[in-house]
Amino acid sequence: MALAVAGKVAAEMATKDLLRFITCGSVDDGKSTLIGRLLHDSKLIFDDQLSALVRDSERHGTVEDDIDFALLVDGLEAEREQGITIDVAYRFFATARRSFIVADTPGHEQYTRNMATGASNADLAIILVDARKGVLVQTRRHSLICSLLGIRHVVLAVNKMDLVGYDQGTFDRIVAEYLPFGVQLGFKSIVPLPISARFGDNVIRAGNTPWYTGPSLLDYLEQVEVEGEAFDQPFRFPVQWVNRPNLDFRGYAGTVVSGTIGPGDPVVVASSGKTSRIRELLTYEGPQTSARAGDAITITLTDEVDIARGDLLVTPQSRPEVSDQFAAHVIWMSDHDLVPGRSYLARIGTRTTAVTVTGIKYKVDVNTREHLATHTLGLNDIGVCNLATGMPVAFDPYRENRRTGSFIIIDRFTNHTVGAGMIDFGLRRGTNLHWQPLLIGKAERSAIKRQRAAIVWFTGLSGSGKSTIANIVEQRLHAMGHHTMLLDGDNVRHGLNRDLGFTEADRVENIRRSGEVAKLMTEAGLIVLCSFISPYAAERIAVRNLVGEGEFVEVFVDTPLEECMRRDSKGLYAKARAGKIKNFTGFDAPYEAPETPEIHLRTLEAPAEAMADMVIGELTRRQIISPH
Amino acid sequence: MQGGTNPPREALPGHLKRLEAESIEIMREVAAEFSKPVMLYSIGKDSSVMLHLAVKAFHPAPLPFPLMHVDTTWKFREMIAFRDRTVERVGANLIVYVNREGVERGIGPIASGSSLHTHVMKTEALKQALDLHGFDAAFGGARRDEEKSRAKERIFSFRSPGHIWDPRNQRPELWNLFNTRINAGESIRVFPLSNWTELDIWHYIMLENIPVVPLYFAKPRPVVRRAGTWIMVDDERLPMEPGEAPEMRLVRFRTLGCYPLTGAIESDATTLDDILAEMRTARVSERQGRLIDSDEASSMEKKKREGYF
Numbered sequence: 001m002a003l004a005v006a007g008k009v010a011a012e013m014a015t016k017d018l019l020r021f022i023t024c025g026s027v028d029d030g031k032s033t034l035i036g037r038l039l040h041d042s043k044l045i046f047d048d049q050l051s052a053l054v055r056d057s058e059r060h061g062t063v064e065d066d067i068d069f070a071l072l073v074d075g076l077e078a079e080r081e082q083g084i085t086i087d088v089a090y091r092f093f094a095t096a097r098r099s100f101i102v103a104d105t106p107g108h109e110q111y112t113r114n115m116a117t118g119a120s121n122a123d124l125a126i127i128l129v130d131a132r133k134g135v136l137v138q139t140r141r142h143s144l145i146c147s148l149l150g151i152r153h154v155v156l157a158v159n160k161m162d163l164v165g166y167d168q169g170t171f172d173r174i175v176a177e178y179l180p181f182g183v184q185l186g187f188k189s190i191v192p193l194p195i196s197a198r199f200g201d202n203v204i205r206a207g208n209t210p211w212y213t214g215p216s217l218l219d220y221l222e223q224v225e226v227e228g229e230a231f232d233q234p235f236r237f238p239v240q241w242v243n244r245p246n247l248d249f250r251g252y253a254g255t256v257v258s259g260t261i262g263p264g265d266p267v268v269v270a271s272s273g274k275t276s277r278i279r280e281l282l283t284y285e286g287p288q289t290s291a292r293a294g295d296a297i298t299i300t301l302t303d304e305v306d307i308a309r310g311d312l313l314v315t316p317q318s319r320p321e322v323s324d325q326f327a328a329h330v331i332w333m334s335d336h337d338l339v340p341g342r343s344y345l346a347r348i349g350t351r352t353t354a355v356t357v358t359g360i361k362y363k364v365d366v367n368t369r370e371h372l373a374t375h376t377l378g379l380n381d382i383g384v385c386n387l388a389t390g391m392p393v394a395f396d397p398y399r400e401n402r403r404t405g406s407f408i409i410i411d412r413f414t415n416h417t418v419g420a421g422m423i424d425f426g427l428r429r430g431t432n433l434h435w436q437p438l439l440i441g442k443a444e445r446s447a448i449k450r451q452r453a454a455i456v457w458f459t460g461l462s463g464s465g466k467s468t469i470a471n472i473v474e475q476r477l478h479a480m481g482h483h484t485m486l487l488d489g490d491n492v493r494h495g496l497n498r499d500l501g502f503t504e505a506d507r508v509e510n511i512r513r514s515g516e517v518a519k520l521m522t523e524a525g526l527i528v529l530c531s532f533i534s535p536y537a538a539e540r541i542a543v544r545n546l547v548g549e550g551e552f553v554e555v556f557v558d559t560p561l562e563e564c565m566r567r568d569s570k571g572l573y574a575k576a577r578a579g580k581i582k583n584f585t586g587f588d589a590p591y592e593a594p595e596t597p598e599i600h601l602r603t604l605e606a607p608a609e610a611m612a613d614m615v616i617g618e619l620t621r622r623q624i625i626s627p628h
Numbered sequence: 629m630q631g632g633t634n635p636p637r638e639a640l641p642g643h644l645k646r647l648e649a650e651s652i653e654i655m656r657e658v659a660a661e662f663s664k665p666v667m668l669y670s671i672g673k674d675s676s677v678m679l680h681l682a683v684k685a686f687h688p689a690p691l692p693f694p695l696m697h698v699d700t701t702w703k704f705r706e707m708i709a710f711r712d713r714t715v716e717r718v719g720a721n722l723i724v725y726v727n728r729e730g731v732e733r734g735i736g737p738i739a740s741g742s743s744l745h746t747h748v749m750k751t752e753a754l755k756q757a758l759d760l761h762g763f764d765a766a767f768g769g770a771r772r773d774e775e776k777s778r779a780k781e782r783i784f785s786f787r788s789p790g791h792i793w794d795p796r797n798q799r800p801e802l803w804n805l806f807n808t809r810i811n812a813g814e815s816i817r818v819f820p821l822s823n824w825t826e827l828d829i830w831h832y833i834m835l836e837n838i839p840v841v842p843l844y845f846a847k848p849r850p851v852v853r854r855a856g857t858w859i860m861v862d863d864e865r866l867p868m869e870p871g872e873a874p875e876m877r878l879v880r881f882r883t884l885g886c887y888p889l890t891g892a893i894e895s896d897a898t899t900l901d902d903i904l905a906e907m908r909t910a911r912v913s914e915r916q917g918r919l920i921d922s923d924e925a926s927s928m929e930k931k932k933r934e935g936y937f
Contacts, residue, residue, distance in 0.1 A: 015641060015642070016641045016642060016643045017641070017642035017643055017646075018642060018643035018646050018647075087780045087795070087796075087798070088780070089776075089779045089780050090772045090779055090780075090822070090823070091773075091779065092772070092773045092823070092825045094643075094825070094827065098643075099643040099825075099828070101823055113800055114800070116800075116802065117800045117801060117802050120802040120803045121802075121803060121804075240653065240656045240657060240660055241656040241657075241659055241660040243686065243688070243689050244689070245688055245689035245690065249688060251688075253656050253685070253686075254653075254656070255649055255652075255653045255804075282687075282688070283684070283687070284683065284684035284687040294645070294646060294649055295649060296648070296649040296652035296653055296656075296685070298687070309660050333800050345809070347805045347806075347807065348805075350660070402803065403803065403804070406802070406803045406805060407805065408802060408803075408805045408807060410807055410809055415807070415809040415810060415811065416799060416807075417799045417800050417801075417802075417807045420800070420802045595811075
């Protein structure tokens with residue numbers, strides 16, 4: 001059935017487009033009520049949903065003798081019970097002209113991350129203000145977040161006009177107070193509207209406000225022109241998936257994030273600088289004559305170029321920045337504070353790479369916009385940071401391109417999304433620092449020693465027996481004629497790391513430096529035995545990633561805390577118990593046990609000599625040393 | 629199946645084009661990031677659209693993952709026939725999984741009630757099937773407009789070992805940057821149709837000429853009145869109440885599931901255009917025809933936490 005024979009309903013919908021918006025406001029400003037009202041008055045609430053609503057209103061409702069529309073959107077049980085919105089909810093409605101996706105987000109400060117999530121994909125924000133309370137701290141916070149996330153169009157919905165007698169003076173005063181602030185934030189349009197979500201004034205139909213001559217909220221949402229897709233911006237195409245069904249076809253599947261492209265147009269792989277031309281723009285419907293922002297396509301090129309997932313194809317006329325260091329606004333989303341120096345993962349475009357926050361310039365007070373000095377970012381903090389990635393990445397400033405300028409930060413250990421970032425600009429300081437190529441490498445240096453270079457990393461609680469076992473292992477290896485080095489946590493702290501303490505950040509830096517030293521020694525061809533408590537999994541993974549596959553052998557010296565405390569060979573547990581040492585691992589600081597160590601030594605089961613034998617056996621099995 | 633007969637791209641209105649591209653992007657993301665994905669294929673209209681989008685996403689390559697149908701053994705016969713035709717037409721790999729232990733225990737919608745039947749034959753069966761094959765990502769055709777707790781679910785929805793969903797501890801999902809990282813034993817449920825509405829689905833089916841199960845179109849069918857809705861007598865397993873006899877009524881289905889649990893509506897909508905016109909005036913949501921959702925308050929959220937799709 002083609003469109004021509006389709007009927008009236010389909011014809012009406014043929015020119016429809018999509019608007020994504022977010023509603024924000026503080027907890028009692030009536031966001032959910034407004035959405036419920038929009039859905040109800042545009043007849044998008046079905047009868048069975050309405051009767052469920054009446055049932056729920058009687059049970060949980062906060063509005064007397066009335067249907068509580070908020071219950072319609074607060075979907076989780078906990079939300080209905082507590083009468084608050086916890087998470088982002090997406091609601092859908094449509095008119096003849098437009099489809100709408102609404103992100104309903106919580107207003108509390110502790111849910112800043114949820115608001116940022118809702119705003120990240122929105123074209124427009126409705127900022128609700130209670131007419132009785134006027135512009136509040138929250139109003140400013142929500143506006144700032146919307147602005148940071150790149151929203152350019154704002155509706156200032158002055159709600160609960162019924163409670164101020166639909167008074168024009170009240171409305172005008174609020175608008176006059178908001179406008180200068182909103183203009184500072186760089187919004188392209190700010191449209192003030194007096195409404196009553198509870199009674200429906202100016203939501204869909206004109207309300208009890210004869211002095212207001214503008215459109216109703218829905219009229220405005222139907223008509224507002226937003227940027228939508230970035231057709232006029234430079235061409236950007238992150239390669240998502242290489243489509244290679246057979247030897248004769250090699251296509252790059254992905255979605256055009258900005259610009260327009262056609263067959264024959266030149267393209268550049270941003271990170272490598274390799275060039276080619278578009279041969280075909282393929283979709284299921286066949287080759288296309290052009291593709292533009294928002295189109296999911298498969299590109300074939302005229303040349304064989306080395307391209308993989310994560311690469312960004314761009315127009316040669318306007319290239320993105322390529323750098324391994326940049327400055328960005330970061331929103332922290334985890335209960336665990338950001339640790340500068342720790343290796344996280346960043347997802348930027350279709351590329352995943354290691355990322356480290358190398359410095360926090362300042363934290364933004366979301367209520368006053370003041371810049372505050374800080375060493376870390378906690379949950380819901382927004383900071384301006386310098387970051388370094390594991391490899392050079394291609395990006396545009398977020399202000400110019402939301403899709404190529406955004407990234408998320410993932411914790412390596414928990415895999416949680418712990419942060420979101422918006423790139424401000426690249427830092428090119430490192431550009432003139434090049435690698436000096438060396439003619440003799442790790443392989444040559446270790447071959448002459450008849451061994452394979454490796455890091456053997458002993459981790460475990462204080463007093464678990466790490467150093468004891470490592471020392472025996474080194475004696476054995478030495479006796480076998482192997483070239484070794486033993487790095488001990490205590491010893492390193494006397495020199496290289498004597499400026500470091502025992503806070504989480506200092507522990508991270510301690511391991512980072514020690515890992516780098518161990519890596520240098522493997523490049524010298526040595527078998528490097530490292531004995532460090534190293535309580536955090538993320539840092540152990542970071543060291544593992546410094547060296548090649550199979551060159552990092554993690555040895556978990558597994559001694560129960562009670563046993564370590566009983567031995568207390570250095571008397572440290574006694575001091576910790578007496579409160580003389582802070583942040584003592586296992587006591588008042590965490591130890592993240594390895595989940596899949598290469599060698600797991602349960603020390604209660606056998607003496608240290610037997611443990612050392614197990615390590616030697618495993619090193620032999622892994623062909624780091626050859627059997628004797 | 630090169631789509632030469634499909635209408636040109638311009639036929640899609642802007643909002644459907646955006647939804648289509650978003651779904652394709654999600655599917656490609658899964659193919660690129662996971663080692664063993666699977667597409668849960670439940671035969672209904674949403675699955676039809678999801679499968680159609682998948683074929684588009686990977687063209688000209690074949691689907692890089694199998695389809696899987698968790699069969700409760702109580703689906704409409706026409707659904708099973710349609711499933712087998714579709715799989716052949718698309719050339720996909722289909723896994724059919726039945727919880728044999730449930731069958732042996734005699735679990736069924738009539739003998740055991742909808743709640744136990746759904747738990748054992750759908751939720752438990754699904755978990756068994758996912759574990760058996762070791763799938764690390766599973767596509768589902770759920771939409772956020774279907775139900776309140778679905779409205780809060782992520783597009784890439786994390787499941788801890790045991791397939792548990794923790795709605796209070798979901799990963800934030802910003803822009804189109806999906807966090808696909810999991811440890812061994814964990815998995816992700818992926819919902820590429822999250823942002824589609826029921827109307828979008830039908831509109832797209834019409835414009836793209838996508839085959840759907842004939843049960844969606846009105847036809848005289850043998851039905852009995854149960855719990856305020858029409859239940860089709862699809863085979864001899866549906867026991868008649870004393871004095872009850874099937875009558876022929878012009879009915880159709882808005883959603884499809886186990887036939888004794890799926891209510892039909894009286895309708896004369898025999899074409900896609902009729903269906904769209906009918907939806908314009910519909911006053912009840914599609915899930916109202918499902919007897920399983922109203923078992924208890926918050927029942928969908930509860931089922932989902934336990935591993936239901």
